[in-house]
Structure formats: C-alpha cells, structure tokens
Amino acid sequence: MTKTDGRVLALDLGTSSARALVLSAADAAPIPGALARHKISPTYGHDGSATLDLHEYVEGLLGCLDELQQNSQLDEIGAIVLSSQWHSIVALDNKGGALTPVITWADTRTVDLDLGTAFDEPAFHARTGAWLHRLYWTRRIPWLLASESPAAFAGLPDLVLERLTGERVTSVSIASGTGTLDLATGAYDDEALDIAGVKPDRLPSIVPTGWTGTLRAEYARRWPGLVGVPVHPPTGDGAASNVGTGGYGIGTAAVTVGTSAAVRVVHPIDDAPELPWELWRYRVDDQRAVTGMAFSAAGNLHAWLIGLLQLESDEPTGVEIGASHAIAIPFMAGTRPPATVPSGSGVYFGLSFDDTAADLLAASLQGASLEIDRGLRQLDELFGRKLDVVLGGGGIDASEWWRRCLTATFDRPTTVCAEPEVGARGAAAIALGLSPSPGGEHLTPVPADAERVAGLRDRYETLRALAVQASAI
Numbered sequence: 001m002t003k004t005d006g007r008v009l010a011l012d013l014g015t016s017s018a019r020a021l022v023l024s025a026a027d028a029a030p031i032p033g034a035l036a037r038h039k040i041s042p043t044y045g046h047d048g049s050a051t052l053d054l055h056e057y058v059e060g061l062l063g064c065l066d067e068l069q070q071n072s073q074l075d076e077i078g079a080i081v082l083s084s085q086w087h088s089i090v091a092l093d094n095k096g097g098a099l100t101p102v103i104t105w106a107d108t109r110t111v112d113l114d115l116g117t118a119f120d121e122p123a124f125h126a127r128t129g130a131w132l133h134r135l136y137w138t139r140r141i142p143w144l145l146a147s148e149s150p151a152a153f154a155g156l157p158d159l160v161l162e163r164l165t166g167e168r169v170t171s172v173s174i175a176s177g178t179g180t181l182d183l184a185t186g187a188y189d190d191e192a193l194d195i196a197g198v199k200p201d202r203l204p205s206i207v208p209t210g211w212t213g214t215l216r217a218e219y220a221r222r223w224p225g226l227v228g229v230p231v232h233p234p235t236g237d238g239a240a241s242n243v244g245t246g247g248y249g250i251g252t253a254a255v256t257v258g259t260s261a262a263v264r265v266v267h268p269i270d271d272a273p274e275l276p277w278e279l280w281r282y283r284v285d286d287q288r289a290v291t292g293m294a295f296s297a298a299g300n301l302h303a304w305l306i307g308l309l310q311l312e313s314d315e316p317t318g319v320e321i322g323a324s325h326a327i328a329i330p331f332m333a334g335t336r337p338p339a340t341v342p343s344g345s346g347v348y349f350g351l352s353f354d355d356t357a358a359d360l361l362a363a364s365l366q367g368a369s370l371e372i373d374r375g376l377r378q379l380d381e382l383f384g385r386k387l388d389v390v391l392g393g394g395g396i397d398a399s400e401w402w403r404r405c406l407t408a409t410f411d412r413p414t415t416v417c418a419e420p421e422v423g424a425r426g427a428a429a430i431a432l433g434l435s436p437s438p439g440g441e442h443l444t445p446v447p448a449d450a451e452r453v454a455g456l457r458d459r460y461e462t463l464r465a466l467a468v469q470a471s472a473i
Contacts, residue, residue: 006076007031008432009068009226010424011061013084013157014237015104015259016040016300018057020064021424022073028244028428028436030421034073036064043101048108048343051101054090057156058163065223074225080164080215081431082234083241083423084157086177086282089140091150096168099148102156103140105260106296106333108343110134111143115195122277128192129176129183129281129289133337136179141196151202157234158204164231165213170204171233176282181206183269183281183289207233209285209430232431237423238292239284242266244426245392245417246438248288253379253387255372255406255414256422257298257395260333263375264292265383273382278338279375285430291382293375296333297346299395301364302402304332309357315401316362321408322452324359326350327460328367329467345471349463365402366453369409370460376410390438392417408449416440 008028012019022034038060043051068074087105090098103109113132121132130136137153144150154162155174162168175181180192180203188200212230220227238256242264247254250267267273269289275281281291306314332346348363380386389410396403397420407414418440419425429436 006078008428009074009077009080010428011080011082011160012421012424013061013082013160013234014040014423015042015085015106018061018064019421019424020061020068021421022068022077023424023428025078025432028425028432028434030419030425031073034068034071036067038064042104042106050104050106050108052104052156054098054102054156054159057102058160061160069223074223077226077229079428079431080226080229080231081427082157082161082232083237083427084160084174084234086174086236086238087135088156089137089144089178090154090156090159091144091148092152092154094151096152099150100144105135106343108134108334109143110139111146113139113142113195124191125277126275127182127184128179128189129275130179131337132195133179133340135337138179138192138195141198145197153198153202154204161213161231161234164215164219166216167213168204169207169211169233171235172206172209172283172286173236173239174234175206177236181283183283186283186286209233235284235427235430236282238262238264238294239266239282239290240426240430241392241422242290242426243284243429244419244422244424244436245390246415246436247390248435250383251385251388252390253376254390254392255376256393257402258393259298259300260294260296261298261368261372261395262292262294263372263379264290265379265387266290276378276382278378279382280337291379293378294336295368295371295375296336297330298368299393299398301330301332301368302395302399305361305364309360311357311361314399316358316365319358319362320452321401321405321446321449322366322456324363324366325352326355326359326363327456327463328360328363329464330364330367330371331467331471339468341468341471345467347463347467347470362401365399365405366409367460369402369405370457372406373409386412389414390417391415392419392422392438394420403443404446404449407443408445409453411445411450411454413445414443416443
C-alpha cells in the first residue's frame with residue numbers, strides 16, 4: 001500500500017453515530033484529537049420500524065471529514081477503511097436513488113414466507129450462517145417487493161462506498177451479514193436468492209478483500225490530501241470489533257458492547273467447527289470467519305435508563321454485583337435470531353417499594369450480562385475449551401461496574417481493551433494485516449460477586465422462559 005508510513009482514515013458507520021477518525025498505520029492506534037463524530041437518531045415507529053435517513057447520514061459523515069480537514073488531520077493518509085453496522089438494507093430505483101430510508105437491524109417489519117416442507121433450514125443455516133429471519137435480506141427483500149417497485153437493493157456501507165468511489169460493490173464481510181452468502185464459496189447463495197426473489201445483478205457485486213477504489217474526482221478540491229488514497233472494502237462491525245479488541249485467535253472470545261452487544265470468536269473459514277443452531281456465522285475477510293451470538297439490549301439499554309431514571313451517575317452506585325432483588329429480562333428491543341421475541345418485551349420481576357433507581361440499573365446490566373454469558377458458554381462448548389475473554393466497545397468503556405459484573409458473571413478473568421474505538425481499529429487492522437493487542441487492564445472475578453451471580457442464574461433462566469412465553473401473548 002502506498003503512503004503507509006503515514007496514517008489511516010477510518011470511517012465507522014454506527015447506528016447511534018457516524019465517526020471519522022485517524023489512526024496510526026503502524027499499529028492502528030488512534031491519533032489523539034483526530035476524531036469527528038456525527039450523532040445519529042434512528043426513527044422508531046409503533047409499526048416496528050427502525051430507520052435512518054440516508055441523506056442525513058451520508059452528509060453527516062462527509063461533514064466529519066470536513067471537520068478533520070479543517071483541523072489539518074487529513075495529511076499523510078495512506079489508506080481509507082470502513083467499519084459498518086451489519087444487516088441494513090435500502091431499496092433503490094433504476095437510477096440508484098433510494099426508495100426507502102435505511103432499514104436497520106432493529107426494524108421488525110416483515111412478511112411471512114411459506115417455503116413448504118422441502119425447505120431444509122438447518123442445512124441453509126449451516127451453509128449461510130443465518131436463519132430465515134426478519135433480520136436478513138431473505139425476508140427483507142420479499143417484504144420490500146410487496147410494497148415498493150425496487151430495481152436493486154444495497155446496504156448502508158455499500159451506498160457510502162458508492163458515494164465515495166462511484167462503485168456500488170460490497171465485501172464478503174458485509175455480504176455475509178445479509179444472510180444471502182454461501183460462507184464456503186464467498187459468493188451469493190443460490191437458494192437464498194431464490195427465497196428473496198432476486199438475481200445477483202440486483203445486489204452489489206462482491207469484491208475480494210484486497211480490492212481498493214479511490215475517491216471520486218468531485219472530492220479532490222474538498223479533501224486534497226485524500227486524492228489517490230486507496231479505499232478498502234468495508235468490514236462488518238462485529239468482525240472489525242473482534243479484531244480491534246485483540247480477539248482474533250481461536251482461543252479468545254471478544255465481548256463487545258456498543259448500542260447492542262455480542263460475543264464472538266474469529267477462526268479460519270477452512271475446517272470451521274459445525275455451526276450450532278443457536279449461533280450465527282459471518283465472514284471477516286477472504287480467509288476468516290466469525291461465530292457468535294448477538295443481543296439487542298446493551299449500550300442502548302444503559303443510555304435509556306440513565307436518561308429515564310435521571311441518574312447523576314452512569315454507575316449503579318451502592319449496589320453489589322448480583323445482589324439486586326429485582327430481575328430484569330432485557331428484551332426491550334426484542335431478541336436476535338433464531339429467537340423471535342418482539343421489541344417491547346422487556347420485563348422486571350420482583351420489584352418492591354424499597355428498590356431505587358440504582359437497583360433498576362444494576363438489575364438491567366446484570367440481565368444483559370447473563371444474556372451475553374449464555375452465548376459465551378455455547379462458544380466454550382463449540383471450541384472445546386474455556387475461552388479467554390477480552391472486553392471492548394463504548395459500553396465497556398463507560399461503566400466500571402458493568403466491566404466487573406461481566407467478569408463475575410463469566411466467572412473467569414477478562415482483559416479490557418484500552419481502546420474504545422474497536423470497530424475502526426479492527427477495520428484498519430484487517431486492511432493492513434495488523435494484529436493489535438488489547439493493551440488494557442486485567443480483571444479477576446471477585447469470589448463473592450461470582451457466587452451471588454451463580455445463585456441467581458437459575459432464577460433468571462426460569463423468569464426468562466416466562467418472559468419469552470409472555471411475549472407471544
């Protein structure tokens with residue numbers, strides 16, 4: 001790569017913010033002060049909609065580059081990389097114009113599909129790493145075809161890349177998050193496209209990991225330091241976050257907490273272990289896959305409660321880990337597949353008049369920790385060992401109590417990644433072939449905390465099952 005002695009510009013396409021930041025090309029470490037952020041406010045509706053305004057999103061992102069330019073931070077850039085939320089979709093007309101807003105992973109609108117008894121979903125799941133679920137394009141596209149007349153479909157990162165380079169292409173990583181990729185071949189899956197009702201020419205072309213584009217001529221005057229700089233294909237934020245936290249070895253699980261949360265393991269795509277029904281599998285790049293479980297309530301839950309309860313602290317001050325009498329089942333935003341719990345299904349059990357705002361916050365963070373622990377234990381079993389754990393993401397960085405709670409709930413030591421911008425860091429590391437170290441503090445579970453959490457686990461599982469049943473009423 002040319003100009004790699006300098007720096008890397010990373011664009012991070014999140015659900016709650018779009019960010020542009022500059023990193024060192026040597027180790028993908030952020031350059032102090034070289035960060036611009038545009039706050040994103042998704043629009044939620046009673047019909048289950050959860051969307052982003054595409055024009056506002058892209059213009060806000062470009063404004064972040066303008067801010068870096070004004071601060072003389074776009075000099076000596078040797079590469080442009082992208083980390084993006086998975087699963088988004090936009091319906092396009094025959095001129096490439098957007099017919100819909102950006103439909104995000106949190107959107108629950110869909111149509112039912114009756115594929116008959118011939119459809120083998122376990123085989124489909126093993127091949128694509130996905131399920132026939134509303135989260136994926138196999139269900140999104142038929143729903144959009146029923147209400148619009150689209151000529152094509154693309155995700156948010158595909159359209160950002162097209163805006164920057166003029167080429168509407170996607171990466172194997174982003175394509176895997178659509179649920180239409182054959183993981184083994186890295187090409188669109190024929191059965192998935194048949195279910196969706198489209199041909200490959202209506203979707204972005206998949207380019208190899210080593211593909212690069214360059215910025216369109218219209219940006220030459222706007223950002224002269226970026227002229228001719230290679231633009232790398234985007235990486236799904238889950239895959240990027242794993243690598244960015246230092247969780248890129250088969251013996252390490254990365255737990256990342258942003259707007260949502262996930263626990264994942266990166267491993268070679270060749271000779272990958274057979275995929276259990278409860279876990280998904282996507283691609284990192286041409287050689288690696290990532291297997292894990294995701295959770296819809298995490299940093300969004302934390303932020304919502306801080307505002308709702310008008311807490312002066314981000315921490316449940318005075319509440320011991322595992323000690324809250326209340327049990328929170330964090331289904332506020334529903335569940336990720338294969339479960340189908342809808343949004344608005346969050347439940348608190350055991351509330352009393354002596355509970356405080358801090359108790360409610362502690363119960364919620366504990367519930368989210370127990371959900372993540374469910375996924376970690378399945379990954380332990382899949383890879384045949386008690387996995388090492390690294391913690392990363394903005395939610396981890398925001399709460400010391402939550403870091404200690406996760407460590408006690410997992411009942412094993414954890415390493416906290418020192419860098420909160422793990423998605424951008426990981427995208428840069430993947431593009432440049434780097435292996436960043438977590439570089440943060442090491443936590444050991446406090447025995448009394450771990451014992452209290454172990455004591456409430458069975459009660460949590462019983463009440464969780466009741467919440468799942470109630471969500472179907």
